[in-house]
Amino acid sequence: DQQVKQNSPSLSVQEGRISILNCDYTNSMFDYFLWYKKYPAEGPTFLISISSIKDKNEDGRFTVFLNKSAKHLSLHIVPSQPGDSAVYFCAASHTGTASKLTFGTGTRLQVTL
Amino acid sequence: NAGVTQTPKFQVLKTGQSMTLQCAQDMNHNSMYWYRQDPGMGLRLIYYSASEGTTDKGEVPNGYNVSRLNKREFSLRLESAAPSQTSVYFCASSAWGAGNTIYFGEGSWLTVV
Numbered sequence: 001d002q003q004v005k006q007n008s009p010s011l012s013v014q015e016g017r018i019s020i021l022n023c024d025y026t027n028s029m030f031d032y033f034l035w036y037k038k039y040p041a042e043g044p045t046f047l048i049s050i051s052s053i054k055d056k057n058e059d060g061r062f063t064v065f066l067n068k069s070a071k072h073l074s075l076h077i078v079p080s081q082p083g084d085s086a087v088y089f090c091a092a093s094h095t096g097t098a099s100k101l102t103f104g105t106g107t108r109l110q111v112t113l
Numbered sequence: 114n115a116g117v118t119q120t121p122k123f124q125v126l127k128t129g130q131s132m133t134l135q136c137a138q139d140m141n142h143n144s145m146y147w148y149r150q151d152p153g154m155g156l157r158l159i160y161y162s163a164s165e166g167t168t169d170k171g172e173v174p175n176g177y178n179v180s181r182l183n184k185r186e187f188s189l190r191l192e193s194a195a196p197s198q199t200s201v202y203f204c205a206s207s208a209w210g211a212g213n214t215i216y217f218g219e220g221s222w223l224t225v226v
Contacts (some may be wrong), residue, residue, distance in 0.1 A: 004155075006155075026181045034214070036217075037117070041219075042220070043117070043205075043218050043219045043220050044156070044203070045217070046215070046216070049214070089155060089156065090155075098201055100146070100158060100159075100171070101150075102172075103154075103155040103156040103157070104155050105155040108157055
């Protein structure tokens with residue numbers, strides 16, 4: 001049973017436009033959410049996170065929004081750049097599981113010129 | 114800054130052979146993890162060690178064993194490799210407790226023929 005779902009396997013966006021990546025979760029115990037970025041042949045790297053006590057967290061071009069009632073989060077990248085082309089994983093954890101993360105299946109973002 | 118280092122990077126095994134993936138971190142983290150990544154499946158937790166001296170099963174532990182050798186090192190052993198264990202394996206580490214970022218190694222590509 002997939003507790004963290006990324007329903008869009010891929011997304012193509014023009015350079016300079018906004019990229020919106022979506023993630024849904026089913027486990028109401030999750031209280032911490034993260035986005036990781038992964039380039040081919042490399043390990044995932046941490047991008048941005050949000051605690052369930054917040055509904056928005058911003059870091060430069062990256063903003064994560066959390067809608068707890070809908071069990072939905074999204075990552076906004078503005079403006080998108082070619083270097084943002086990668087696979088993005090949504091992940092979640094809950095207090096009591098240390099930092100053990102449950103990952104989504106990933107969305108491949110391609111930023112075109 | 115080495116971060117999380119895992120070896121080997123590439124390995125081909127015959128069915129039934131055994132091997133150990135090695136992992137070391139230099140960030141003084143208490144918690145360490147082994148994940149595997151398969152196409153369309155995201156990253157799935159195999160085993161984790163919340164702190165030195167403890168290990169626990171994750172989502173997909175069958176066919177694997179782990180050893181937390183000391184605070185720095187966490188190894189993953191395949192006793193009798195099977196083609197279903199063909200995957201990319203990622204070691205990771207974090208400070209103890211929920212809400213801490215997990216840092217990943219670059220991955221080990223394992224093929225079982």
